[in-house]
Amino acid sequence: MPRWAHNKLPSSVQKRYFELVREGHKGAAAARMVGVSTSCGSLWFIDAGRMVLADAPVSARFLTQDDRIAIADGIHAKVGVKEIAASIGKSFQTVYREIQRNSKSDGRYQPWWAHNQALLRRGRSKEEKIRGHEPLRTVVRDKLTEKWSPQQISRFLTRAYPDLSAMQVCAESIYKALYAGLLGCRSGKLRTGRSRRKPHRRGVAIPNKIKNMKLLDQRPAEVTERQVPGHWEGDLIIGQYGAPGGATAIGTLVERVTKFLILVHLPDGYKAPQLRDALIAQTRHLPESWRKTLTWDQGREMSMHEQTAAATGFDIYFCDPHSPWQRGLNENTNGLIRQYFPKHTDLSIHTAQDLQTVAAQLNQRPRLALGDRTPAEAMRALLTNGSTS
Incomplete structure (x- = not known):
């Protein structure tokens, strides 16, 4: 001009x-x-x-x-x-x-x-796929009700409807539809129960009084490679503080190769003696070759680790202080478990059978890291093939 x-x-x-x-x-x-x-x-x-x-x-x-x-x-x-x-x-x-x-x-x-x-x-050139397609909306809503993540649902749709693009949608579109109210009330639909990201900050490490700890740098290299089963990560999820019977918790054990989950019932509390006894009793059913190592954080509940190791056969290793990423699989699995056992609730009301039911449901969910097989399928295949060494 x-x-x-x-x-x-x-x-x-x-x-x-x-x-x-x-x-x-x-x-x-x-x-x-x-x-x-x-x-x-x-x-x-x-x-x-x-x-x-x-x-x-x-x-x-x-x-x-x-x-x-x-x-x-x-x-x-x-x-x-x-x-x-x-x-x-x-x-x-x-x-x-x-x-x-x-x-x-x-x-x-x-x-x-x-x-x-x-x-x-x-301007948007066309209507959102989930808004305009009732069959797709129904499938997504049903899977959310079964506590599948949007990523799992998206992959499932691609497998189930390979030639029908109208029935395929990405995970981000599912999140947007959920937040827009197209899939019903969003409360409780996602495993975190939150509608926005929660900010985190790192704590300051304090000296730990657990004696004779073996840290990760002493752990065998085969654990990191995730080729040989029998190596586990463990933690506690804590319930409501101030409950009538005191603070409550559930132990979580996840096998690194198959992602198989065991929930440890702690009806009598989660101090070191109770956790020791529960781990001994509730891992006894595992084959000896599937009890190689157990990686835990430096929580005081594991202060009797030497007695636990002697009774179970696990070699127990400890992460560095305030380093949850060193047990990343376990942390991720704890997030899945929180769908069933929300924070700040009394965990003592759940029986051992309740925990087995939840673990079974989580072990039947497909995992991308397993080629969309379930942990139960992966573990069954290894046990059948005898791949334990």
């Missing part, structure tokens, strides 16, 4: 001209009302490309027309991008992206053209 005198008018004049056009005034009338010629208004309109009206209010977290005018004025005045961003209360990355994305083909940043382009991109 030629840089003639009428383009040197303040941006407020152009802003008022486009406001009048959006209100329904003819271009010539809008030009007269702001004090410019019809040809000047026409050039402004042509440079803007077209006039797009927002079909719904634009969230304040997005750039407004006024923001884009301020960006254009800043560029014209040769102000730095960071200074422009500070003046409109946005990050400089947002302003950089805006200039790169919405500049015209000749490299100029025209605020009304930019705003029109942003509004045009807002």
Whole structure:
């Protein structure tokens, strides 16, 4: 667009001209009302490309027309991008992206053209697949009710309907549909029970009084390779504090190769003697070759680890303080278990049979790491083949 005198008018004049056009005034009338010629208004309109009206209010977290005018004025005045961003209360990355994305083909940043382009991109070309397809919605809802994760559901749909794209959907679309209310009440649908991510922070390690601990650097290399079964990770999930019978817990043991889960019933508490006795009694059914190592955190409940190891045959190793990623499989499995045993609830009300039922259900869920086999299938195959060494 030629840089003639009428383009040197303040941006407020152009802003008022486009406001009048959006209100329904003819271009010539809008030009007269702001004090410019019809040809000047026409050039402004042509440079803007077209006039797009927002079909719904634009969230304040997005750039407004006024923001884009301020960006254009800043560029014209040769102000730095960071200074422009500070003046409109946005990050400089947002302003950089805006200039790169919405500049015209000749490299100029025209605020009304930019705003029109942003509004045009807002529209969704088609209805969400889950919203418009009742059979798909039903299958997804049923699997969520069975406590499957969106990732597991997405993979299941791909396997079950390989030639029917209408019945396939990605995990992110399932999350969005759930949060949009398309799959019923979202409370309790996801295993965490939360609708947003929970921030975490690392604690400060304190000296531990457990004697004769063997740390991970002493653990055999075959444990890390996950090729030989019989290596387990263990932990406790803690229930309600202040319960009538005291704090309650459930022990969790996960086999590293098959992801097979054992839930340890702790009806008498979870101090070291009770955990020792429960581990001895409730792992006795495992073949000896499946009791190679057990990796635990440095919780005091494992302070009798030498007695436990002597009675069970496990070699017990300890993670570094505040390093849950060193037992990542166990931490992930604890998240699955929390679907059944939410935090801050009394875990003493659950019987040993209840725990066996939950473990059986989790061991029947397909896992991506197992090629979508279940832990029960993986363990059965290894026991049948005799792959224990």
